[in-house]
Amino acid sequence: MIKKKQEIVLDSVPRKTLAKEVADRIIQLLASGQLKPGDKLYPETELTKMLSVSRPVLREAMSSLESLGIIHRKTRDGTYFSEKISSKPYTNMLSLAGDDLPSIIEARMALELGMIAMAAEKITDQQLDELNQTIKALSEHPGDYSQVDKEFHRIIAFSVNNYILEGMIDSLLMAFDRMSKNIQFRERDVAVEHHKAIYEALKKRSPSEAFAQMYRHLDYVRKKILKQRKESKA
Template sequence: MAMKSDQIDSIGPLEKTPTMSRRVAEYLARLIAGGSLRPGEKLPGETALAQRLGVSRPTLREALGVLRAKGLVEVRPRSGTYVTSALAGGGPSAVGELVAVDPTKIWELLEIRKVVDTAAAALAASRRTPADLIRLAELRQSVRNLGGHSLIRRGEGGKAYARFFAFIAQASHNTLFSHLLSWVSTTLRHLLPYSRDRLAGRPESGPVIMDQIQAIAQAIEDGDPDRARRLTMEHLEYLEKALREVHALQPPVVIGG
């Protein structure tokens, strides 16, 4: 029996619901983000974990595959499945996944930045070379060309921001410290879309951040480590305050919540 035209017109897309394996992956990701499952901790065996979760082993295997792809767990041959350290095998993308699950993790990243970025700025001011000063002038000009509003509204603005703080890491001329700061900088790039989306609700923050970057750059150029450290801290405190204000007004949607 042929369908009538009005019946055909009534056909629409079905509501998409998450598969059970995705729900399991999101649940385990939340446990990792919340610290209930810690880096290096071994998960229960496949049979035991599937029973605890009330799912089949194939469903659990699929969920663990999703977590492996996101860098949140790793399988060690003849040993088991372990929670990955975001600072080791997981890398910046794993940190990005944790923030996607629990956006409040961005405050923890800012705590780290208050320690390492401020110290790096002081070192850069003390150790910058003529070549560093040339690169610094180029970065300052690229930020000026973008303008304050584009700094938070456009993807290129976020990249310019990350490049500036990556430069500070390099200008510290401390190889091990530079590697640590490179990790922070790469992680920062993974989180920029979240921060940029949030700060879009505060358009006035763009010009303020641009001025702060220029001031930090000037302190480095002037060879003033104390001022570079202080201005970097002021920038990070402003960034945290602005993000917390918009966070309160626009509570994030936690994946699987």
């Protein structure tokens, strides 16, 4: 007896595919240089004619671009390309990492080690003072000092003053939070020592020394977290 094939139900593909193509073409306006970041897009009626699509398809494409931070809408003024790279794509990618803590740690290390060398060249005296204040606060903190620790790394990240990297910084701090949750015990004296060494390297404006000290710090944290994680699963 031949079994009856199970009925398979699939969502309609054409419209979603078309909306993606529309989104890609709108992005191409930036890639080709026809429009620049911060420029206002054509009105909806003009875009539908230019792209030969319906309003629902265009609106679906625009919604996807807005969710990625590529465009933003101003009430009663129209739609604009964003002037800066949004953190949303990076945050979305990081959320897909799930429980892959080793990859999250490596991603954070790669980003911070790249930024610390540039920070040594760009960090201001005011930002150095702010770093020093976080070290003082860390040394006096009686309990969970993760937020003070996070502020130390945030100051360094923003000192680079690079609008492309700024789009990644929120994801970096999100990775920081996920790593901090996996630290079962803290060693404040070690953290203070590491932070002071990083601060002194930045104060001397030495990219190579700043890189070496940040690597020492992050590698120490990485090994501690992965060891604790392995022991908790044993």
